[in-house]
Amino acid sequence: MLNPGWFLNELDHHRIGCITGVPCSYISGLYSMLEDGTRPYFPATSEGEAVAMAAGAWLAGSRGLVLAQNSGLGNMVNPLSSLTQPFEIPVILGVSRRGWPAGTDEPQHALMGQITPDLLRLLDIQTDNLAADPATAARQLAYAADRCDERLSTAFVLEKGVMDNAVPSCEVVEPEPLPRATVRVLRGGPRPTRAQVLDSWLALGISRPTVATTGYTSRELYGLDDRDNHFYLVGSMGCASALGAGLAITGLPVTVLDGDGALLMRMGSLATLARHVRTPFLHVVLDNGRHESTGGQRTNSGGVDFAAAALACGYRAAWRCDGREAVAAALREAVAYQDGCVLVHCLVRPGVESKPPRPKDRLPDLALRFRNHVTDHFATRLRLLAGRSKEPAEGGSDGYSIRP
CATH class of the missing domain: 3.40.50.970 (Thiamin diphosphate (ThDP)-binding fold, Pyr/PP domains)
Incomplete structure (x- = not known):
């Protein structure tokens, strides 16, 4: 059984700059630690939205981890097949396997529990069960991080009991809402x-x-x-x-x-x-x-x-x-x-005078061009956010001052 704190430290070691997703009770201890506000955790409203957020983090020069239960795989299929795959944007997935072993969960999870690994592999994502042994899990996470450098996605299936859930819940303090504007x-x-x-x-x-x-x-x-x-x-x-x-x-x-x-x-x-x-x-x-x-x-x-x-x-x-x-x-x-x-x-008025052109470059090349532009032109901001520099930043090429 993995300690959630150990798992999060491993993510830090591999420069995971965006953790997002939708909760699952199978790994509730991990979510309890994430919600203490000390990690780059950004809950999403749907699993597909989370995949797109993780893709955006990679385009900004970081790495993204999406946590979700397998019942949300249906929401993830579209961005996994038409965004991350054709653009060669790597994401790491942690998908809990509700409905498995067969007969151990509610009936709505039975089919997805059976097909989860096959569905992920059908999406051309290398898939493996995350080991409950820390030494093995550490090697798996290092391998997934290396695959990100090769622009390849990896999915870990999280079986029930792989993560220690005996973690006290933290108090989440939300900022005071700003005064509501008018349109x-x-x-x-x-x-x-x-x-x-x-x-x-x-x-x-x-x-x-x-x-x-x-x-x-x-x-x-x-x-x-x-x-x-x-x-x-x-x-x-x-x-x-x-x-x-x-x-x-x-x-x-x-x-x-x-x-x-x-x-x-x-x-x-x-x-x-x-x-x-x-x-x-x-x-x-x-x-x-x-x-x-x-x-x-x-x-x-x-x-x-x-x-x-x-x-x-x-x-x-x-x-x-x-x-x-x-x-x-x-x-x-x-x-x-x-x-x-x-x-x-x-x-805006509907209609077009003529059909507009499609991008001529390969989609992976367009993604890399964008990523290189962002990391070159906003390097100071990204270093500050990563904690690698404490120097104050000057105004950037976007016309806005850069603040950590």
Whole structure:
């Protein structure tokens, strides 16, 4: 049986800078220690969101561990198959095996308990049971860390009893909530196209890490101006904001260019972002009410107030914009916020004049280009967050002061 404190020390040794996931009673002692606030632990609202956060942490130069029970594997399949695998972004998974041995758990876990290792291997992830012996487990964790350097993911199946749960719960002290803002409504000019909103963002000239959601948003951003600080999601619909969260929790300023249909898929990410992100984080929602790249079918966004939802989840500020001049003004105001998440909800015209181009580079090359840009241009911030430097930082190329 592994002591959770020993396990966490091993994670520190292997530079795991982001631990995220959704709890399971099989390893409750580990979660109790994580919640004492001394570790880089960022609970997610879903297991798929956690995978995207861990991917974002790797893109920021760190390593990510996702903890989940196997009942959440269904939520993880999409980002594991359409984000981490095609981009060759390594993550380490710790998946508890509910429903195994057969007949020892509730009926809803029976099928997943049977197929857990096979499902992980089917996703092309090397999978093994985490040993209850510390010496063996240490070798397994070292091997998984080495595989991260080779851009390969590893999964550990956590059998019941592998972790000592006799750990007292700690008191979790949450920060006092900030005063709730009100939505700022701006109107001015004709309703813009998606490309015009993207152009307004590019015109600000702020070179911070920028994540664009899948579909035409990524493709139009690529067609307008392909930059090293752009990450183009080509799948994993709904995961852009969570991937941005993984970047932001390492200390980076981030912009996420999201879509109405994509955000609706993982609205829980609003709460995750508001709770964990303290760096400048601009969340732009381009709302045309359509699934544009699949033929223009309607989304369910017609009655959704994304700006009010963001504020309800704890965002610092939010704008609702109708008109090209209104969008430009809101973006200028939003980038002035230095601490935490803000959201700009942009109403945009549906339709495109012509289909935008797809990125020509291999996806693994695009991921490495982005990672190299981030670690080169924000090295001081990342060193401070990792505790390797105590020197005060100067202003960065993102136009914001860098604070640990």
